Amino acid sequence: MIPLSLKKIAIITNGQLYGRDLVINDIVIDTKQVTLGCLFIALKGKQFDAYIFIKEAVNKGCAAIISQKKINYNVSYIIVEDTSIALGKIASWIRQKINPKILAITGSCGKTSVKEMTKSILEKNKKIISTIDNLNNHIGVPITLIRLTKKHKYGVIELGANNPGEISYTSNIAQPNTVLINNIYHAHLQGFKSLLGVSKAKSEILSGLRSQGTVIINLDSNHLSQWKKKIKNKNVFYFSIEKKKKVIFFLLTLQYIQIKHVLPCTHHLVK
Structure with missing residues (x-):
């Protein structure tokens, strides 16, 4: 990550700084990843509260804490209303500051594979950052973006949801230049209720798309008609396996891959 002072982090997160100001070069949410002088964010979820691990983080050498409650240890700390939201705000600020070309990927299946293929292509010539494994939720996406440095030119970010x-939340943090909706199938129906619900949820990725951004859509997706208004006036590319007659063949080359027009594998594509 890029160095940030605690005063700056307090401003970004709308928090209150207690203790002396420090420059932070690393942010962690897991005590297993604590490094000397890092900032530990004590995340609080429905079934857990990392506040109980603050003592361990301090003992391991963290220099500052972000918490929703005051602490009684000899380190600087920032009090915020919601630590998860604070994490997202820091990630969003860093993303805007570095301003790499971001490709955001979603879909019912195959997201991680597509992400890895795209990463392997782009990293041959440019310094890129990408989602680690499948850490694609409201915590994983910010943690990925926080790792951005001035050397990074591209980002390949996987967005998942239950x-x-x-996805609307993480897309607005990532602010992608290009979005890819890989496919729409029956998945996580407990949260989305129906295939239409899945389609609507995946289309949330468009909410964070930057102006003049590019949309890449699987023409074989279910409920594609539901996205018509959202993709109107966008730079849209379609790819398909089942509707080959409706598209033209497109062959990827390294010269063509510039996040603005990125497609992770050879398909039939039409604009």
């Missing part, structure tokens, strides 16, 4: 609204 419930409506989750």
Whole structure:
């Protein structure tokens, strides 16, 4: 990550700084990843509260804490209303500051494979950052983006969800230049209720798309008609396996891959 002072982090997160100001070069949410002088964010979820691990983080050498409650240890700390939201705000600020070309990928299946293929292509010539494994939720996406440095030119970010609204949140943090909706199938129906619900949730990725951004859509997707208004006036590319007669053949070359027109594998594509 890029160095940030605690005062700056407090401003970004709308938090209150207690203790002396420090420059932070690393942010962690897991005590297993604590490094000397890092900032530990004590995330609080429905079934857990990392506040109980603050003592361990301090003992391991963290220099500062972000928490929703005051602490009684000899380190600087920032109090925020919601630590998860604070994490997202920091990631969003860093993303805007570095301003790499971001490709965001979603879909019912195959997201991680597509992400890895795209990463392997782009990293041959440019310094890129990508989602680690399948850490694609409201915590994983910010953690990925926080790792951005001035050397990074591209980002390949996977966005997943179990419930409506989750992809909208992470897409607005990532602010992609290009979005790819890989496919729409029956998945996580407990949260989305129906295939239409899945389609609506995946289309949330468009909410964070930057102006003049590019949309890449699987023409074989279910409920594609539901996206018409959202993709109107966008730079849209379609790819297909089943509708070969409706598209033209497109062969990827390294010269063509510039996040703005990125497609991770050879398909039939039409604009």
